[in-house]
Amino acid sequence: MYPYIKIFDFSIPSYGLCLTVAILLCSFLYINKARNFGLKVEDLIIVTAISVGTGLLFGGVLYIIVTYSIEDLFYFIKNGDLSFIKNTGLVFFGGLIGGIIGAIISAKMLKIKIEVLEKCVVPYIPLGHSIGRIGCLMAGCCYGFEYNGFLAVKNSFHPENTYFPTQAVESALNIIIMLFLLLYTKKGRAKYNVLCTYLIMYSTIRFSLEFLRGDEIRGVYFDLSTAQWISIIIFLFVLLKIIFSPKQRKVLPKAK
Secondary structure, three states: OOOEEEEOOEEEEHHHHHHHHHHHHHHHHHHHHHHHHOOOHHHHHHHHHHHHHHHHHHHHHHHHHHHOOHHHHHHHHHOOOOHHHHOOOOOHHHHHHHHHHHHHHHHHHOOOOHHHHHHHHHHHHHHHHHHHHHHHHHHOOOOEOEOOOOOOEEOOOOOOOEEOOHHHHHHHHHHHHHHHHHHHHHOOOOOOOHHHHHHHHHHHHHHHHHHHEOOOOOOEEOOEEHHHHHHHHHHHHHHHHHHHOHHHOOOOOOOO
16 A cells, blocks of 8 residues: 655655554553553663564564575575565564563563553553554555455555455454453453453454465465464463463552
């Protein structure tokens, strides 16, 4: 659709712009919320920087794993061709896992209670993801199947066809998840861990939405995409964690 947005004489990549807006907006919202729990702004900035860094790293690595074969990577490295790193995209699940790892490590370093950080951060993850999917829609990646009906969209990579707006659907569903999590945490008491609740919801939605995707760059194994296999693993892991860990049933901390 619009892979670049022209402002004066500058052409700005629409996906990069949406990603930047998502990071800045969500960071502002969660830091503002976390201040009500007595957390220091400087500590939260450190958590954000580390989480974003590990998220981008893991997201890029998973993109390379999904996109290229081992033979391709050996060929690139052998010939000194590192363009695959320069042209690396991002895979959301890699970014999510990397961001969670970065947040946990930095929270432990700064002695921030994980459950407090969860309540402040997790509800805004789907908001950032929603904005990111708008970037996907504008850039033309992560597109749906070929479709000529209501709300069909053009694709900058394949302008000869129109496609189902899978990115827009996922963006809308992420907003619904965010609203649910905000209400879920607002009561001050939730039956289950906020992060686990989010992971169960998103993995279920993502598994289903993958059937509406048309791009094959994500890899397909036994008729399921890489994202669907990751969704299954996350869903089962979290479900078992909830069942066998009574600590998941916890009272959420209240703002001061």
